[in-house]
Amino acid sequence: MEEVRWSVLIVDDEPYNRKLLRLILMDKYNLSFATDGVSALEAAQRVRPDLILLDIMMPEMDGIEACRRLKATPETADIPVIFISALTEIAEKVNAFNSGGIDYICKPFQREEVIARVQTHLRLYNLQRSLEKRVQEELNKRRIEEQMLIQQSKMAAMGEMIASIAHQWKQPLNALGLIVQDIKDAFDVGELDKKYLEQSVTQSMDLIKLMSHTVQDFQNFLKPSAQKMTFNVTEAFYEVVNLFSDQLKKDNVNIRFNTDRTLKLYSAGYVNEFKQVILNLINNSRDAVKTRIKKGEFKGEGFIEIAIEEVKDMVVVHWRDNGGGIDESVFEKLFQPYVTSKGEGGTGIGLYMSKAIIEGKMEGRISVFNTLDGAEFVIELPLVRPGDRCL
Ligand SMILES: Nc1ncnc2c1ncn2[C@@H]1O[C@H](COP(=O)(O)OP(=O)(O)OP(=O)(O)O)[C@@H](O)[C@H]1O
Ligand SMILES: [Mg+2]
Structure with missing residues (x-):
């Protein structure tokens, strides 16, 4: 790590000071120089140093103003600035820190002090940068996954x-x-x-x-929704269930709506993504019922019961089936990715995605519990009243 030679920009109008600083730092760092605030800004843009030593009292533009401008420019904002000045007034020092300086060295300066402070801040800066890089890499990885x-x-x-x-x-x-x-x-x-x-x-x-x-x-179902919009929750359930009702019938699953199709309860979000959630629920309930029938566990017919109602500014959906309920082995981690009880038959992302859509994108909630003979999912979505519709 120490192989890397950091670059330091030294800004001072006094030739003697520049020379002194050069002697102190030249062994360890690549140095560049500027003689006033204006040329410091220009040099910082060009060289992109890892650290700047900045004198305060200079002609043209003083160090404080130069620092302010460096911090206001995205390309140079992150470069640590250490002020070097003979000013000892406390108000001046506060001013220097307020303008974005990270540290302060008083003139006349000691060789050891300059080296120690420059080194410390370069290390800190480097640490911060590598942490930021790691976080960014991790975020990118997550995004791809x-x-x-x-x-x-x-x-x-x-x-x-x-x-x-x-x-x-x-x-x-x-x-x-x-x-x-x-x-x-x-x-x-x-x-x-x-x-x-x-x-x-x-x-x-x-x-x-x-x-x-x-x-x-x-x-239409496959198209991603382009933008958030207000949609009728009841209608979304009816639409998706109807698309798949033929197949459900074939698999012995009857749909029972406890809510009239004309009931208008609005929520807002990406409607096609929400329909994807409904499809996940359908598939899960159907799989559960099918497995139960295959095992000879029940004679009657399979069902999915859907009730939609308004409760305290929320649209609340109860989705109940008689597929035997959620297996203990997966119950706790149900909404985590890759949790499945279906072996090769499932990827375990259906409910993870559903939660991400409902809670991450629609500010709603999804929860589940087992009933006597099946599972009940409860979905709560913020109710949007016709008056405040964002269509
Ligand atoms: N209605 C339900 N009845 C019983 N168990 C269920 C029900 N819904 C989900 N589960 C259980 O939760 C697990 C996770 O469901 P999830 O939809 O996330 O994944 P999956 O169905 O296994 O795979 P896929 O990614 O294909 O949806 C299922 O494997 C199943 O064990
Ligand atoms: Mg599933």
């Missing part, structure tokens, strides 16, 4: 959607095939007149429109 998590969970959602589209397309696609086949048959037996053809075209177009709607719904 976070990005990867978001990406992973998007991919999972995409897989889910493709399965859903495939499922929802099955019937109309079959029907379309039949219509086309039928046109050929009608032609073969001479029944294909204009009216017949028109009817077939209309039927086909209706089916195609339906299929294209399905894709559009999912496309």
Whole structure:
């Protein structure tokens, strides 16, 4: 570490002082010089020294003013400044510190004192810089990891959607095939007149429109929300659940809404991210119910019950299922990343992401407890009243 030669800028209008300081410091440091405040600023910009020794009384611009300007310029603001001056008035010293100086050496100065103070401050400065660098590196690492998590969970959602589209397309696609086949048959037996053809075209177009709607719904779902907006929480739940209701039915999960779709309860945030939370909840409840059915643990049907209400300036959502509840082994760490009880079948980021979205981005809360036969998630979001809507 000591191999590095730090650079020090010496600013003094007295040639004798500059010479003295040079003699004291030249062995250890790379030195540069300036003779007044104005040229000190210019030199600091050019050389970017690791430390500045600054005289106070100088022509043109004094040291205090120079220091103030150094501190006001982002590129030089962090460079430690030690004042060197014969001024001994306490008010002057206070002034020097107020302008951003880090230390003060009185003239006439002692060789040892100069060396000790310069060394100490360079070490401190270096320590601070390497700490800042470490923090920055750590933050960057976190950001990249976070990005990867978001990406992973998007991919999972995409897989889910493709399965859903495939499922929802099955019937109309079959029907379309039949219509086309039928046109050929009608032609073969001479029944294909204009009216017949028109009817077939209309039927086909209706089916195609339906299929294209399905894709559009999912496309909208995947788009990241560009900005925070007010949205109807009830409607968001209905929309997402409806997108996946076909598949849920197939998996024996019934959705029970205890809240009317017309109930308008608004909150603010990135609505598509919030929908991602709902999808995570759906997937988790469905997995839980499926596992339970597979184990032969219950005969009835699986359900998800959703109740949305307004409680003291909050929109409160109760999401209850009968999937057997959360396993003890994961309960405590449920909202931490990579916590899963599904082995290869899960990545353990669904709930981590959900918490990050609700608590980190929407100033809400998510919590969970086990009921007699399942899990209950409670989501609380700040209520936005129509009057203070930020649309
Ligand atoms: N409704 C639920 N019923 C029972 N257990 C649940 C429920 N929701 C979550 N869990 C438990 O919490 C764990 C973590 O859930 P989380 O959604 O974070 O990850 P995951 O579902 O395992 O994987 P993925 O990243 O694919 O979502 C699950 O593995 C499961 O054990
Ligand atoms: Mg999950």
